[in-house]
Amino acid sequence: MLALLVRRVIGLVLTLLAAAVVVFVVMEVLPGDPAAVMLGVQATPETLAALRTELGLDRPAPVRFATWIIDLLQGDLGISYTYRVPVAGLIAERLTITVPLALLSIALSTAIALPLGILAAARHDRPADAGIMVFSQIGVAVPNFWFALLLVLLFSVTLGWLPSGGFPGWQAGIGAAFAALALPAISLALPQAAILARVTRSAVLDALGEDYVRTARAKGLTRAATLRRHVLRNALIPVVTIMGLQFSFLLAGAIIIENVFYLPGLGRLVFQAIAQRDLIVVRDIVLLLAAMVIFINFAVDVLYTLIDPRLRGQRT
Amino acid sequence: MTVLDVEDLRVDIRTPTGRLPIVRGVSFTLARGTTLGLVGESGSGKSMTALAIMRLLPQAADVSGAIRLHGEDLLQADETRMCRIRGDRIAMVFQEPMTALNPLHRIGDQIAETLVLHRDMARRAALDEAARLLDRVGIREAQARLSAYPHQLSGGQRQRVMIAMALACRPDVLIADEPTSALDVTVQAQVIDLLRSLVDEFGMALILISHDLGVIGRLADRVMVMYGGAIMEQGSTKAVFTTRAHPYTQGLFAALPGRGARKGRRLAAIPGTVPAPDALPAGCPFYGRCPRGQDVCRDNPPPVVEIGGSRAACFFPGP
Numbered sequence: 243m244l245a246l247l248v249r250r251v252i253g254l255v256l257t258l259l260a261a262a263v264v265v266f267v268v269m270e271v272l273p274g275d276p277a278a279v280m281l282g283v284q285a286t287p288e289t290l291a292a293l294r295t296e297l298g299l300d301r302p303a304p305v306r307f308a309t310w311i312i313d314l315l316q317g318d319l320g321i322s323y324t325y326r327v328p329v330a331g332l333i334a335e336r337l338t339i340t341v342p343l344a345l346l347s348i349a350l351s352t353a354i355a356l357p358l359g360i361l362a363a364a365r366h367d368r369p370a371d372a373g374i375m376v377f378s379q380i381g382v383a384v385p386n387f388w389f390a391l392l393l394v395l396l397f398s399v400t401l402g403w404l405p406s407g408g409f410p411g412w413q414a415g416i417g418a419a420f421a422a423l424a425l426p427a428i429s430l431a432l433p434q435a436a437i438l439a440r441v442t443r444s445a446v447l448d449a450l451g452e453d454y455v456r457t458a459r460a461k462g463l464t465r466a467a468t469l470r471r472h473v474l475r476n477a478l479i480p481v482v483t484i485m486g487l488q489f490s491f492l493l494a495g496a497i498i499i500e501n502v503f504y505l506p507g508l509g510r511l512v513f514q515a516i517a518q519r520d521l522i523v524v525r526d527i528v529l530l531l532a533a534m535v536i537f538i539n540f541a542v543d544v545l546y547t548l549i550d551p552r553l554r555g556q557r558t
Numbered sequence: 559m560t561v562l563d564v565e566d567l568r569v570d571i572r573t574p575t576g577r578l579p580i581v582r583g584v585s586f587t588l589a590r591g592t593t594l595g596l597v598g599e600s601g602s603g604k605s606m607t608a609l610a611i612m613r614l615l616p617q618a619a620d621v622s623g624a625i626r627l628h629g630e631d632l633l634q635a636d637e638t639r640m641c642r643i644r645g646d647r648i649a650m651v652f653q654e655p656m657t658a659l660n661p662l663h664r665i666g667d668q669i670a671e672t673l674v675l676h677r678d679m680a681r682r683a684a685l686d687e688a689a690r691l692l693d694r695v696g697i698r699e700a701q702a703r704l705s706a707y708p709h710q711l712s713g714g715q716r717q718r719v720m721i722a723m724a725l726a727c728r729p730d731v732l733i734a735d736e737p738t739s740a741l742d743v744t745v746q747a748q749v750i751d752l753l754r755s756l757v758d759e760f761g762m763a764l765i766l767i768s769h770d771l772g773v774i775g776r777l778a779d780r781v782m783v784m785y786g787g788a789i790m791e792q793g794s795t796k797a798v799f800t801t802r803a804h805p806y807t808q809g810l811f812a813a814l815p816g817r818g819a820r821k822g823r824r825l826a827a828i829p830g831t832v833p834a835p836d837a838l839p840a841g842c843p844f845y846g847r848c849p850r851g852q853d854v855c856r857d858n859p860p861p862v863v864e865i866g867g868s869r870a871a872c873f874f875p876g877p
Contacts, residue, residue, distance in 0.1 A: 471671075
């Protein structure tokens with residue numbers, strides 16, 4: 243078990259390094275001079291030269307990569323060109339919105355999808371199953387930004403219950419902050435819940451068809467007890483896989499949803515940074531997003547081994 | 559002493575195109591400490607008969623007739639009652655030990671679960687009893703093995719675990735559905751010996767389902783040959799094996815690769831395949847594959863005739 247964990251951690255570090263190389267190389271092979279791209283066509287040769295020195299463009303690429311990585315490890319992400327503040331502080335500030343938004347979405351999506359998926363499987367081919375499947379089909383088909391607009395129309399414009407956008411800041415109080423995050427979180431969560439409910443249903447149905455379920459029934463367990471003790475944990479593996487995959491879609495979705503709701507989160511920051519050609523910020527955020535996805539995959543791997551004893555203490 | 563009395567058991571599966579008869583009028587009685595062998599090809603209705611006794615058939619199945627356990631008709635029992643009977647009074651061992659155990663639970667817990675459920679035992683006491691059961695079915699270092707997961711055991715060991723699980727509550731009836739078919743030949747013999755000694759020791763009644771006449775011959779006191787959901791021939795193992803009154807029984811024996819089998823020579827086989835339940839003739843289900851088949855067999859249910867102690871459902875029985 244420990245050896246397995248060590249192997250996984252080594253894999254994690256190597257993947258992170260590979261991601262950093264890809265991000266760096268992509269930035270490097272972009273056509274044109276980054277300094278010229280950032281400053282636009284009206285830049286004077288003097289400002290260009292100053293920015294080139296600031297960016298370290300006068301040094302060879304491997305040196306710049308090594309400097310970037312070493313600085314990253316020390317928590318120094320560079321200075322944003324447009325905001326003129328350290329990128330680390332900028333990202334940290336934005337994360338206080340994006341991380342709660344992501345966690346809220348995952349919690350909502352899981353809380354909706356797992357019970358519905360299990361219920362649909364337990365009531366296979368009966369009205370409850372059909373109803374849940376119809377709703378999840380709609381949920382899969384509807385894009386989240388359009389769904390967000392509908393939510394705003396209903397809860398903000400018509401009912402006036404929740405703000406239609408913006409973020410008052412955490413200092414305005416937990417209630418106000420969560421009210422601002424509610425609609426964005428629902429817009430992100432529902433399409434994911436729709437997919438997750440379908441995956442849960444089919445995973446539970448698959449597990450219900452297994453021989454050990456018949457064994458459990460032959461022991462005298464009721465249908466409900468069999469579901470609880472023998473089916474659910476076995477059905478968890480595909481569900482956890484999909485939840486891991488959905489996390490990257492959640493990050494991509496956050497970029498869109500934060501823009502729809504004017505939330506000053508990480509997604510909105512990367513969007514603005516791209517528009518303003520602030521390549522330092524773009525580079526660091528892209529690596530951060532990649533790192534988040536890699537960490538989630540690592541967590542999913544560890545979860546697998548916790549769920550399934552067959553994956554412990556064996557070569558991978 | 560009769561433990562189980564099955565009378566005119568019929569199982570129909572409802573399908574969008576109509577009802578398919580899967581089991582057609584099966585009757586037998588089973589005494590304490592005896593073994594009934596159920597033999598026949600795949601699709602002959604053996605396993606469906608077993609699942610009907612357990613009341614574990616799919617929901618699309620309609621069952622009629624009577625299944626009396628110590629006089630109580632299980633077909634009249636509700637699901638709560640059946641949950642008390644299953645695993646306690648009637649237990650079952652399945653064919654595939656690889657998949658019949660839950661891969662995520664320790665085997666000790668899987669055995670103890672039955673005891674906790676039916677005997678109201680505490681987990682600790684149930685695990686101690688599980689260790690005794692594992693020891694009884696021939697698993698070495700049983701105490702240590704309690705914490706093993708199914709994938710850490712061999713096929714034969716897993717089948718022993720399944721048997722220990724089924725025996726936990728000392729059931730009156732044990733149903734073993736092809737318990738040795740998925741095992742190596744040497745392991746098969748060990749499991750058969752184990753089952754035989756357990757029947758003697760516990761005095762339970764065993765229903766042994768197998769397509770393997772060798773296994774049936776070594777274990778069963780009585781034999782029931784099934785085909786197309788109906789009983790073709792039944793009687794004491796000795797009578798059925800020596801008389802072979804039904805042409806289908808003869809076909810099964812002829813298909814054994816016995817002493818006459820030689821390299822390069824084709825093995826004898828019953829021509830044709832088991833017909834689908836909706837393609838059975840009105841009369842004898844074996845009509846169409848039977849060398850003695852006449853028009854009368856196709857249109858009329860065959861009479862049951864006793865020859866040499868064996869009862870065969872056939873118009874033209876005899877060796």
